[in-house]
Amino acid sequence: MNIKKKWIAWTVAIVLATNLLTYYGTRRISLVLPGGTTIGAQQFTDASKFQKMFEVRHLLNKLYDGKIDDNALVEGAIKGMTAALNDPYTVFMNQKEYEAFSSQTEGAYSGVGIQIEVKENNIVVVSTFEDSPAKKAGILPGDVIEKVNGTDVTGKEYDKAVTMMKGKEGTNVDITVLRNSKDTHTYAVKRSKITIDTVSGEMLSNNIAYIKLSMFDENTGKNFDSKLKELKDKGAKGLVLDLRQNPGGLLTTCVDVVSNFIPKGKTVVSTVDKNGNKDVRESKGGLAVGMPLVVLTDGLTASASEIVSGAVRDYKIGTLVGEKTFGKGVVQTVVDTGDGTALKVTMAKYYTPNGENIHKIGIQPDVKVEYPEDLLKKPYSRSSDPQFSKALELIKEKMK
Missing domain, CATH: 3.90.226.10 (2-enoyl-CoA Hydratase; Chain A, domain 1)
Incomplete structure (x- = not known):
């Protein structure tokens, strides 16, 4: 079952659970989902905590004067849940972000050639690869990346920053760094194949x-x-x-x-x-x-x-x-x-x-x-x- 089908199934289950709890009060009940998974009363109670999320979605559909992409809403809601944990290492990755993450551990990608880490909610340059675009441009270990293509990034946007810096070979990306806690520099870096x-x-x-x-x-x-x-x-x-x-x-x-x-x-x-x-x-x-x-x-x-x-x-x-x-x-x-x-x-x-x-x-x-x-x-x-x-x-x- 893909993620979209899972999400729809759980949405139905949550709404049904909320309605059942309203009707039966504190009675012990359970619901069997497709596939044989059983949700008990306590899980119904937990699910009802998310009712406001669906109420907001309903209000958006009713009042918002603009195009609404349900897939984007789902992704935003999930990313919001992981961000609320205040753990820079727990993130939901969309397709592009997951591809970028996977390439990092597989040994080759197209990007700028740096390694970064999160420290005190900052994205810190750990090292620049030899002969990499980043090193040639002047980016140094210890630099704090503040912006990518003009977009502010912090430790919470670690995976977003990685994705933005990677891209098609030969294209440019602007990286703004803070050096020694006082000097700001913006570098135009041309992406290349990084092995x-x-x-x-x-x-x-x-x-x-x-x-x-x-x-x-x-x-x-x-x-x-x-x-x-x-x-x-x-x-x-x-x-x-x-x-x-x-x-x-x-x-x-x-x-x-x-x-x-x-x-x-x-x-x-x-x-x-x-x-x-x-x-x-x-x-x-x-x-x-x-x-x-x-x-x-x-x-x-x-x-x-x-x-x-x-x-x-x-x-x-x-x-x-x-x-x-x-x-x-x-x-x-x-x-x-x-x-x-x-x-x-x-x-x-x-x-x-x-x-x-x-x-x-x-x-x-x-x-x-x-x-x-x-x-x-x-x-x-x-x-x-x-x-x-x-x-x-x-x-x-x-x-x-």
Whole structure:
């Protein structure tokens, strides 16, 4: 049954429930919907709370001097329900928004080439991809996106902002950002084909490997395994893993990645839903158990990246260097609601192996090193990166 049919069926049920309750008062009654689903009296009472929504629709049809699109009303009502939760991670996505969201985890799309996250109801640029339109235009990590094509956007319009920035290759989009809480800049950015390569790495001197993960999409796990094996075959004896500006991604993928450092069968992360149901994800084992490890983090290391960081910290299998992580300790699931639409909803909290939920708290590094703000305005140079320098110093000590 598609979403439209579901909506009509429930509308009929709600109206009927309201009428029955009015007639029977407090008598215990039930209604059997098509398919065998039974709604009892308490559910009738809950449904009656939505009566005003239908009264408003009736008044609009009666009084509004203009065209009314019932599909638009339905979408607006659903989006209103999710927005009322004040949870930027719970949203109803129409067809275009769902397509844009799906492409983000599949590894390719047409857009501007940035990663963004919600912080204090602001849309914050986490990173810009190498050679991306956004980077070439001058957009920087830490910028707060205030407008897209002149339309104001906040954390509540996260998915809307993503959809507006994506589009046909070769077309332009205006992005207005607030920088350092005082300077406003508007950039005309030409969209292009963005292929997300989430794993990059190389051998450094002294048998030290360096791998950077920009996010956790469907391909990150296998690509990380390949890169790690490649570097080990070249003689890597220690690893610097860079999770800075990594906004997260898929839960299963981050478990695959960190399993490389944790003995098989040990808990990587556990999730607990509103009913107390617990789901434990265990390490699958991997290529680098026991390998000296340093992990770089910052304030934009979020979600799945924090799952990796939390497991490394709790098992003491590596040293966290940099700044406190973002603090996103909740998990979303995506429910296909038919007609190409979907509901992304926060459905659980996650806990590190030691049982800590880091939501709105973050994870403190073992060694704190701040990244100077003035360096963000300059082209990146590893030689002037104090966090990387400290990580290199520590991995050398571990390998002695």
